[in-house]
Amino acid sequence: GENVEQHPSTLSVQEGDSAVIKCTYSDSASNYFPWYKQELGKRPQLIIDIRSNVGEKKDQRIAVTLNKTAKHFSLHITETQPEDSAVYFCAASILTGGGNKLTFGTGTQLKVEL
Amino acid sequence: DTAVSQTPKYLVTQMGNDKSIKCEQNLGHDTMYWYKQDSKKFLKIMFSYNNKELIINETVPNRFSPKSPDKAHLNLHINSLELGDSAVYFCASSLPSAGGYTFGSGTRLTVV
Numbered sequence: 001g002e003n004v005e006q007h008p009s010t011l012s013v014q015e016g017d018s019a020v021i022k023c024t025y026s027d028s029a030s031n032y033f034p035w036y037k038q039e040l041g042k043r044p045q046l047i048i049d050i051r052s053n054v055g056e057k058k059d060q061r062i063a064v065t066l067n068k069t070a071k072h073f074s075l076h077i078t079e080t081q082p083e084d085s086a087v088y089f090c091a092a093s094i095l096t097g098g099g100n101k102l103t104f105g106t107g108t109q110l111k112v113e114l
Numbered sequence: 115d116t117a118v119s120q121t122p123k124y125l126v127t128q129m130g131n132d133k134s135i136k137c138e139q140n141l142g143h144d145t146m147y148w149y150k151q152d153s154k155k156f157l158k159i160m161f162s163y164n165n166k167e168l169i170i171n172e173t174v175p176n177r178f179s180p181k182s183p184d185k186a187h188l189n190l191h192i193n194s195l196e197l198g199d200s201a202v203y204f205c206a207s208s209l210p211s212a213g214g215y216t217f218g219s220g221t222r223l224t225v226v
Contacts (some may be wrong), residue, residue, distance in 0.1 A: 034213060042219075044204070093213070104157040107155045
């Protein structure tokens with residue numbers, strides 16, 4: 001089955017700096033890669049996703065890049081703010097017409113310091 | 115209105131008891147899921163239903179039994195609770211080809 005590795009496990013940055021979180025996946029058939037943000041005590045929320053036919057996607061201060069050959073994808077957050085502090089999860093799956101089994105990475109605790 | 119709602123939010127119970135968690139979504143999604151998040155925050159899939167049909171059943175003890183009476187509801191019943199079952203259980207839903215999940219607010223289960 002799919003295996004997703006995520007690094008680093010913790011990341012501390014100064015407000016205004018950029019943050020990068022990296023993930024690798026094992027199943028070359030995976031074609032869907034979402035990122036979730038989970039604040040303390042809250043539910044995971046989808047912040048951005050990318051499909052395998054696209055190399056990069058941006059949404060304001062966040063962007064995701066995908067390298068299918070190397071089987072890795074990354075989340076980039078620019079101009080970090082204290083409200084970006086949370087646990088971030090990457091995930092991978094094979095989208096089918098039925099269910100979508102997301103395999104999650106182990107999470108990155110991002111702390112944005114003033 | 116909450117898109118994916120779970121009840122109860124907190125559940126404290128003794129070892130050996132049987133308990134249920136309920137989930138409902140009003141998004142019109144066809145697929146629903148149960149995920150377990152352990153103390154290290156790891157999210158692992160347990161079950162998935164598509165239009166009331168079980169399509170994903172991971173290696174989960176038989177003490178866990180999901181039920182989907184219709185495509186808007188997915189419940190989880192747990193028999194003979196053990197200490198190791200303590201975790202946060204998240205329900206989620208998605209459209210078949212859209213990919214992204216909408217998660218419920220979670221149920222924190224504590225077995226004492």
